[in-house]
Each structure stands twice: as C-alpha cells, then as structure tokens.
Amino acid sequence: MNKQTYNEFAETLYTEKLDNGLTVFLLPKNEMAKTYGIFSTNYGSIDQTFVPIGQKEKITVPEGIAHFLEHKLFEKEDHDVFTDFGKQGASANAFTSFTKTAYLFSATNHIEKNVKTLIDFVQDPYFSEQSVEKEKGIISQEIKMYDDQPDWQAFMGTIKAMFKNHPVNIDIAGTIESITQITKDDLYTCYNTFYHPENMTLFITGNFEVEKMMELIKANQESKKFEKMEELKRDFPEEPKEVAIKEHKINMPISIPKCTIGIKESSSELHGDEFLKKDLLQNMVLDHYYSKGGSFYQELYQDKLIDGSFYFETTLDKNFGYTLIGSNTENPDKFSKKVMEQLISTSNTSLTEEEFNRMKKKKIGQLLRSMNSLEYIANKYIHYHTSGINLFDIIPTIQSLHLNEANSFIQNWIEEERLAICTIAAE
Template structure:
C-alpha cells in the first residue's frame, strides 16, 4: 500500500492498485464523524461507440444507456439496494455525467458493512427483460420532466448550439425514443465492458483505519472473478472548431426569457499540467469578471440586463470543453451582444500583478474551504484522477500561476467562431 503525505494540506493518502486492476484510494480523516465513499467507473453518456469486451469491432449503442445502467444497478432480483444502505444507517446515491458514473454513500456508523454493500451491489448486475421494460417508463417520465424545465433546456440547448457531432450534445438521459431501443443485452454489453475493475476507482474519505480498510477491500475483490481485459477502445466523431449554430432559440411557456452564451473551449491537452492550468484560468477569469463582485456583473446588473439567476460554469474534459454564462433576462438579445462584447474585449485587457494576485487568493480560499467537505474531496478527486491529475497537487499549481500566463491565455481564450447563444423565449400566441 502506497502512502503519500501532503504537508501543505495536512492530508495523507493511501493507495493501491489491486490484482484485478481496481484503483483504491483511502483518505483517513479521524477528526470527521462522517465517512464518504464513492465507487466510480470511467464511463459516461458520451461513451456510445466502443469495442465491447472480447470483441474486435466497434459498435454504437443507444443514447442514454450509461444513465439507464446506473438506475438498474440498484435493483436486484429480490430487493432494492437503497434499503440495504438505509438499514445500515447510510445515505446512498448515484449519478451519471458526460464522462463517468458514480455510486456513493455517506454514513457515521457501519462503515465496513456499507463499503462491502457498495462494492458488492455495483459488481453484481441483474437485468431482466421485464425490469428493463418497466425502467423505460420511469426514465421516460424523468426525461419528459426535464424537458419541461427551462433551466435544463437552456443548458442543453447551449451545448447543442456549440457541438455539431460530439455526443456531449445529447442529453445524459437520452431521449424517449433512444431509451426504448435499449435491451437487456445492451446493458450487459456496456456493463461488462466498462464496469471491469481495471476501469474503475474506489475512493473513501473519513473516519476509519486505512490498513484494516484496505485489507477488507482486497479480500472482497479477491473473492470475485473477472474476465481478463485488454485496452478499452472508444471512438468519438470528428468535431469542427467552430460552433454548430450561432443562435438557438427555443420557445417554451415562460414569462421571462433566458439567455445563455456558450464558449466552445479549446484546451491544450499536450500535458496534464497545461490542461489543469487552462481549466483553472478559465474558472478564475469567469469568476473575476462575472461573479457578483465582478466588474462585468455590475455593468450587466446596472443596465437591467440580468437578475440574481445570472450564473456561469465550466466543464472541461478529455474530448470536449465548454463554458456557459447567462440567466433570466427581459432583454435577451441585448444581453447576448453585451456579454459577447465583454468576452472579445478581454483580448485587449491586461491584468496587473495586483489584480491577478487578488484572483489567485480568491481561488486558493475557495479551494481550501471546499477541502473541508468530504463530498467535494471525493468527487473532485475522482474527476481529476480520470484526467491524470492529483487533486492534492492542484493547490501548488494555483500558487505557481503567473500573471503572464493569465494574460497570454486571456488574449487567445475567446474566438467569434467558438461563441454561440441559446435563448428560451415565451411562446408566441
């Protein structure tokens, strides 16, 4: 078992790659009453085209199958696994993103039992024709519900305006049509390919003894049989640098319009550190200019173009990246033009050393505060681990950023061909 101490953060991480390929990371925090565990696979909604385990040719599966799998794994032939966690005093959940599926629990007692339950239920799939058909109705209702939510429609409408071919443009849950095409065999094909231990990560943070916990996990895994696996092959379509459409207008029964401005990010993936720096700089620039204390936020608010719903986010992964800025607006066209002008104007701006020091201090403060949360540590560790980055080395990278790097990045960040607008507008009578 490997042991790494991060003196700056006063954390010690234990890790081991098990014989079956599973990566296990343990972060003991004896001062915490709670323990948080997450069992994650490097498999999300964008992984539609791949070579199945034991085969040679690529196949493409229906949209939404990763999310469908997440739902189905909790249901066994004789019970619902949520009840097992509840009996053991734990709160359990799961989520599917573009790039991963994760199963998690938090508890203050019965930690060994809950760890065992988490490992066992994820590694023991049960799919029947009848239960798959039943699930289609449940997920279909979920899809319809989200399609009625303006916030969700504006978020995915923005991504669809940015991406022409990449599967990130497809709703994580799929469509009612696509999920109706899913079969029990499809689920087993995807499960056997992507849920092999060598494609998975287990992370536990909280109140436990690392040596005993690692022994428990190893014994659990040694008792199970897994097929030998070769390298996973996935394929994504060619995606142009430009956006798919400059403007996407969606009519919905809303009283106030929504306007989102999307940036199709072009992150340098030549090295893990360069990738991380560009992700951090993107987040820092958006925060500096568009957060409630930001110069541009104040301009937009005083011009009555935005309200308190105004927000921004960045999502940068291996095969795609985007940032979204916007919210409710009574003048959506004016808001879109003003934000685009602001973004283009950054090319001519130069941050001073003092301004950049302020940005860095805020980012460091946000990071250190977040590190008090087991949920943040666990989820972010998994996120960065899949990108080949150590979460506990993010802080030194922030500290090492220079104003020159920030200005160089800002000067090339935004391009007109990589900006699009999505608006949710009131239905026309």
Template sequence: MHKKDYDYIKETVYTEQLDNGLTVILLPKQGLSKTYAIFSTNYGSIDRTFTPIGQDEMITVPDGVAHFLEHKLFEKKDYDVFADFSKQGASANAFTSFTKTAYLFSATNHVEKNVETLLDFVQDPYFSDQSVEKEKGIIGQEITMYDDQSDWQSFMGTLKALFHEFPVNIDIAGTVTSIDTITKEILYTCYNTFYHPENMTFFVTGNFEPEKMMVLIKQNQAKKSFEKMTEIKREYPKEALEVAHQHYTMHMPVSTPKCTIGIKESVTSLEKDAFVQRDIFQDMILTYFFSKGGPFYEELYDEHLIDASFFFETNLEKTFGYSIIGGNSQKPDEFIRRVKELLMSTRSKVLTDNEVEQMKRKKIGQLIRSLNSLESTANKFIHYHTVGVDYFSLIPTIQSVTTEDANRFLQDWIKQNVWLQA
C-alpha cells in the first residue's frame, strides 16, 4: 500500500492496485463521523461503440445502456440492494455520466459491512428477461419526466447544437425508443466488458483505519475470480472543431425564456500537462469574469439581462469539452448579443499579474473548501484519476501558473465558431 502525504492540505492518501487490477484509494478523515465510499467504472453513456471482451469485431449498443445497467445492478433475483443498505444505516445511490458510472453510500456506522455490500452487489450482476422488460417502463417514465424539465432540455439542447457526431449530444438515459431494444444479453455484454476490476476504482473517505480497510477490501476481492483483462477498444466518431449549429431554438411552456451560450472546448492532442492547464484555465477564467462580483456579471446585471438563475459551468474530458453560460432572461436576444460581445472582448484582454493572482487564490480557495465535503472530494478525485491526474496535485499546479500562461490561453480561447444559443 502506497502512502502519500500532502502537507499543504494536511491530507494523506493510501493507494494500492490489487492483484485483480482494482485500484483502491483511501482518504481517512478520522475526526469525522461519516464515511463515504464510491465504486466507479470508466464507462459512461458515450461508450456506445466498442469491441466486447472475448470478441474481435466492434458493436454499437442502444443509447442509454450504461444508465439502464446502473439501474439493473441494484435489483437481484430475490432482494433489493437498497433494502440491505437501509438495514445497515447507510444511504446508497448511483449515477451515470457521459464518461463514468458510479455506485456509492454514506454511513456513520456499520461501515465495513456497507463496504462489502457495495463491492458485492456491483460485482454480482443478475439480469432476467422479465426484470429488463419491467425496467423499460420505469426508465421510460424517467425519460418522459426529463423531457418536461426546461433546465435539462436547455442543457441537452446546447450540447446537441455544439456537437455534430460525438455522442455527448445524446441524452444519458437514451430515448424511449432506444431503451426498448435493450436485452439482458446486451447488458451482460456491456457489464463483462466495462465492469472488470482493472477498469474500476474504489474510493473510501471518512472515519476508518486505512490499514484495516485495505485488508477488508483485499480479502473481499480475493474471494472472487475474474477473467484476465484485455485492453478495451472504444470507438468514437470524428468531431469537427466548429459547432453543429450557430443558433438553436426550442419551444417549451416556460414563464421566462431560457438562454445559453455554449463554448466548444478544444481537446485536440492534449497531453497530460496541457490537459490539466486547460482544465484549470477554463474554470478560472469563467469564474473571474462571470461569478458574482466579476466584471462581466456586473455588466449583465446592471443592464437587467440576468437574474438569480444565471449560471456557468465547464467540463473537460479526454475526448470532449464544453463550457455553458446561461439563465433566464426577459431580453433573450440582447442577452445573447451581450454575452457574445463580452466573450469576444477577451481576445484583446491582457490580464495583469494582480488579476491572475486573484484568479489563482480564488481557485485554490474553492478547492480547499471542497475538502470539507466527503462527497465532493471523492467524486472529484475519481474524475481526475480517470483522466490520469492526481486531484490533490492541482493546488501546486495552480500556484505555478504564470500571467503569461493565462494570457496565452485567453487570447486563443474564444473563436467565432465556438458558440450557439439555445
């Protein structure tokens, strides 16, 4: 078990890759009463085309399989896993994103038992024709519910307009039509390919003894057998640099128009260091200009173009990236025009040493505050681990950023073809 101390945040992380390939990461916080565990696989909704383990040819599965599989793993032949967690005083959940699927629990007692329950149910799939058919109705209702949620439709509408072919433009849950073609055989194929321990990470943080916890996990895994892992071959469509649609409009019954500006972030040929730097700058620049008190936020607010619903977010993965700025506006056309003008103005903006230092301090402060949340720490650690980055190394990386680095990014960030309205 490898131990690494991060003196600048007073944290210690224990890591080990087990014989079956599973990566275990432990972050003890023994002053807390709660423990949070997350079991994540590097498999999300965009992984539609791949070569199944033991086969030679690529297949394409229906949209929504990763999310469908997440639902089905909780249901076993003669019991429901949620009931087991409830009896053991734990709150359990799961989520599917574009790039990963994760299963988790939080608890203040019976932690070791809950850890074993989490490991065991994820690694013991049971799918039947009858249960799969029943689940189609449940997930179909969930899809229909999201079809009526304007915020979600605005978000997905933006991604659909940003991306031509890349499957991030497809709803994570799929469609009612696509999930209707899912079978138990498809679920087992996806499970056997992507749920191998070598493609997964188990992260635990909270009140526990790391040595004792690692022994527990190793003993649990030693009782199970897995076929030898082969490289997972995934295929994604080639994606153009420009956006699919410069303008995209949806009609829904809302009291106030919702407007978003999407930025298609470049991930072309990004090596690890360049990836980390771009990830940092996307967030720092957006936060500096558009957070409350930021110069662009104040202009939009003073011109009565935004209200409390205003937001921005950014996401960078190994295969795609985007940033979104939006909210409700009584003057949608004017909002769109002004945000575009403000974004274009960054091309000639020259940041000062003081401004960059302010950005760095704010970003570091956000990271340090997030350490107060077990959930946030674990989820972000898993995210960065999946792309080969040590989450706790971000702070010294941010500290090393120079004004020249920031201005170089800013001058190349915005291009005329990277945005749209939805």
C-alpha cells in the first residue's frame, strides 16, 4: 500500500492496485463523523460503440444503456439494495455522466458493512427479461420529466448545437425509442465489458481505520474470480472543429426565455500536465470575466439582461470539452449578442500580473474550501484520475502557471466558428 502525504492540504492518501486490477484509494479524515464511499467505472453514456470483451467486431448499443444499467444494478432477484443500505443507516445513490457511472453511499456507522454492500452489489449483476421490461416504463417516465424541464432542455439543446457527431450530443438517459430496444443480453454485454475491476476505481474517505479497511477490500476481492482484462476498444466518430448549429431555438411553455452560449472546447490533443493547465485556465478565465465580482457581470446585470439564474460552467474531458454561459433573460437576442461580442473581444485583451496573481489566489482558495467536502474530494479525485492527473497536484500546478501562459490561452481561446447559441423561447 502506497502512502503519500500532501502538506498543502494536510492530507494523507493510501493507494493500492489489487491483483485483479481494481485501484483503491483510502483518504482517512478521522475528524469527520461521516464516511463517504464511491465505486466508479470508466464507462458513461458516450461509450456506445465498442468491441465487447471476448469478441473481435465492434458493436453499437442503444442510446441510454449506461444509465439503464445503473438503474438495474440496484435491483436483485429477491431484494432492492437501497433497502440494505437503509437498514445499515446509510444513504445510497448513483449517477451516470457522459464518461462514468458511479455508485456511492455516506454513513456515520456500520462503515465496513456498507463498504462491503457497495462493492458486492455492483459486482453481482442480476438482469431478467421481466425486470428489464418493467424498468423501461420507469425510465420512460424519467425521460418525459426531463423533456419538461427548461433548464435541462437548455443544457442539452446547447450541447446538441455544439456537437454534430460526438455521442455527447445524446441525452444520457437516451430516448423513449432507444430504451425500448435494450435487452437483458445488451446489459450483460456492457456490464461484462466495462465493469471489470481493471476499469474501476474505489475511493473511501472519512472516519475509518486504513489497515482494517484495506484488508476488508482485499479479502472481498480475493473471494471473487475475474477473467484477465482485455484492452478496451471504444470507437468515436470524427467531430468537426466548428459547431453543428450556430443558433438553436426550442419552444416550451415558459414564462421567461432562457439563453445559453456554448463554446466548443477541444481536449483531444492534450494529456497529463497540459490537459490540467488548460482545464485550470478555462475555469480561471471564465471566473475572471463572469463571476459576480467581474465587471462584465455587473454590465449585464445593470442592463437587466440577467437575473439570479445567471451561471457559467466549463468541462474538459479526454475527447470533448465545452463551456456554457447562460441565464433567464427577457431579451435573449441582446444577451447573446453582448456575450458573443465580449467573448470574441478577449483575443485582443491581456491580463496584468496583478490580475493573474489574484486569479491564482482565488482558485487556490476555492479549492481549499472545497476540500472540506468528502464528496468533492472523492468525485474530483476520480474525475482527474481517469485523465492521469492527481487532484492533490493541482495547487502546485496553479502556482506554476505563468502570466504568458494565461494570456496565450485568452488570445487563442475563442473562435467564432466554435460558438453556438441555444434559446428556450415561450410557445
């Protein structure tokens, strides 16, 4: 078991890769009453086309199958796993994103029992034709619910406007039509391909004994048999540099319009340290321009183009990336025009040393505050780990960033062909 202390965070992380390939991270925080565990697989909604384990030809599975599989793993032949966690005083949940599926719990007691329950239910799939058909009705209702949510439609509408071919433009839950095609055999194919320990990460943080916890996890895994992991072969279509639709309009029964500007980011050519630097600079520059303390935010607010719903976010992943800036607004055309003009004008601007140092200090402060959250630490660590980055290396990387790197990023960040607008308008 590898032990690494990070003085910037006053944290000690224990790491071990087990014989079956499972990577385990243990971060004891004995000052906490709670313990949080997350068992994650490097498999999300975009992984639709791949070569199944034991086969030679690639297949394409129905849209929404990763999310469907997440739902079904909680249901066993004779019981529901949520009931098990409830009896053990734990709160359990799961989520599917574009790139990963994760199962989690938090609890203040029966920690070892809850960790064992977490690992065992994920590694013991049970799918029957009857339960699969029943789940289709449940997920259909979930899809219909999201179809009626303006915020989700604004998000996916902007993603669809940006990406032409990449499966990130497909709703994580799929469509009602696509989930009707899912079979029990499809679920087992995806499970057997992507839920191998070699493709998974277990992260436990909170109040527990490290040695005892690692012994429990090792004994649990040694009692199970897994075939040797083959190389995963995923396939993604070529994605053009420019956006798919410059302006995308969706009509819904709403009282106030919504408008989102999307920036189609690129990440496919970046790895390791360069990937992390771009990820940090995207976040820092976006915050500099659009946080409430920024001059441009004040300008939008004073012009009554935004309200309290205004937001910005940015995501960088291994083969796609995007930035979103949006708000409820009575004047979506004026809002989008003003934001687009500001973004395009950034190529002619530069930061001062004082501004950039302030941005770095703010980012470090935000990170240190976030590290008080067990959920943040575990989820962020896994997110960066899949890209070959250690979360605890972020502060040294921020400190090492130079002003010329930030200004180079800003001056090359925006190209008009990579900007899209999505408006949710009243019917």
